[in-house]
Amino acid sequence: MVIGPKLNNSSIYNEVLGEDQLGIKYVAINMSDMLQSGITSVTPRARYWSFYTWVLYDFIFNTNIKKTVNNLKVYMKRQEWYFILSNIAYGKKVGEEPSSLQGIRVGNQIWNENPETQTFDLNDKYISNTFGGYGVYRNVLKIMGLTSDPDFNKNIEIDCVTKTGERVALAFEDEIKATEYYKNYRLSNIPVPKKVLIQYGEKVHLSHIGKTKDGIKLIELFFPKDTTDGHANIRKTSLQYYQYILKSFKIKSMNEHEWRLNFYDIYSPKANPSCVIPDSFKQVSLGWEVCTTRMYFTYALEGVWSRTLFKMEYRPLDMISLIDEVLNEVDKKILRKKVSSLIGNDILSQKDREIIIDHLRNVDELSIVSGLQIMLDVYNRLIDRDDFDDLLLDFLRLGGQEQISLYSWIETVNNYKDKTVKELLAYIMQHLILNQHLKTALDKLCTTRNQTFHFVQEDGKLHWVSSDRPAFNVMRVIQGTGILSDLELI
Secondary structure, X not given: OEEOHHHOOOOOOEEOOOOOOOOOOHHHHHHHHHHXXXXXXXXXXXXXXXXXXXXXXXXXXXXXXXXXXXXXXXXHHHHHHHHHHHHHHXXXXXXXXXXXXXXXXXXXXXXXXXXXXXXXXXXXOXXXXXXXXXXXXXXXXXXXXXXXXXXXXXXXXXXXXXXXXXXXXHHHHHHHOOOHHHHHHOOOXXXXXXXXXXXXXXXXXXXXXXXXXXXXXXXXXHOOOOOOOHHHHHHHHHHHHHHHHXXXXXXXXXXXXXXXXXXXXXXXXXXXXXXXXXXXXXXXXXXXXHHHHHHHHHHHHHHHHHHHHXXXXXXXXXXXXXXXXXXXXXXXXXXXXXXXXXXXXXXXXXXXXXXXXXXXXXXXXXXXXXXXXXXXXXXXXXXXXXXXXXXXXXXXHOOOOOOOOHHHHHHHHHHOOXXXXXXXXXXXXXXXXXXXXXXXXXXHHHHHXXXXXXXXXEOOEEEEOOOOOOOXXXXXXXXXXXXXXXXXXX
16 A cells, blocks of 8 residues: 555656644644734735735726726836835834834835945845735735625625725825825836935835824724624734733734743733633633633644654554654553543643753653643543634634544543543554554645655555654734834833
């Protein structure tokens, strides 16, 4: 039997390492999407919502260009290229390198390669996406209600601007309409002078926009006063929750590690019963706790996966022999213990968990026990919770059996309560890791033509292909706090 790249001898399949080799990381992303819909891991700057909406509005209503997709791409890239250079110019003036600016690498190269340059030609190769950075923000603009899908019934083949989008676009236009760029260069194909870009940068910079006309509209967008949109309400409450936490610590921002600490340890009634969370934040607080719990579960399982691959690297083994070899690293006393003796109401302290995480990160000989400790801590975290509403119970079910939902993990532990740790670990490695990877990699091969197998199965033996290491999901809160910072709300 052969499972893996040897299914075919063609070179049409792409060899890529990819991510999410067990096919389980997207569950946490789905949770993040529910808690802050429209803010993704690649959309951290608030002003792009108004800038791209304005470009689309300007193209539709202020130009005589035929409204085709290809023409929009050309127009979008011209507007964005000079937006990039203007932001670089502003950054030079205030001594602040603009972060998360689409196309900044090429923009910096062009701006810096000849300091004497007085005019700048269009460079539409600054980013590979034919839509420019709009390709990244296009979907979130729709989620936020600024744009809508093309209306092919009316022969409209480009995205439409909604009434809300029109208000935001016009507010941005009000900010820039007195600039030389807007009046004399935006609709032309001639090079733009440096002094024009410097002036334009004063109006279109990404940072500190809370008091600009479009910034005020964006604050109204992210913090709607009255709305029946459940997603908008949860997103608003999540953003307010970040403000509440940052205000409590009297700081502007935190890194991903610190946000996990807050969501999992400090603002958790399970880990920190003395912490009183305002009722208005209760749902999103618990939502982010479950989302972080999922991240720890995924990281722990990937840690066991990485160590299993490490043991496979030296020689081909059948599945049972591989599992036995991995288990030989584990203390026999631990293997003989009943699973029930390791579960209950006690949960790991933050200090102990970080020590355990280090073993997983280093893929050392304690990775197997460390991974199980985190996974059982997740179980202890989630059982007997009477504070979960329907949304949070849905979070536990996200992914189902296919992506190893948290609920399915709880069921697994319940089924193994009266069995030994050795039996539970053997089940984890065989079904949640080895079989899970084969299934995930085969799906990727069939759907994306990407070869992501880290081992292949041939004639009953598992043959190592490449190593892997555990990696945390991106904590999208960083993007949410970036938006708050741009709008001068933190």
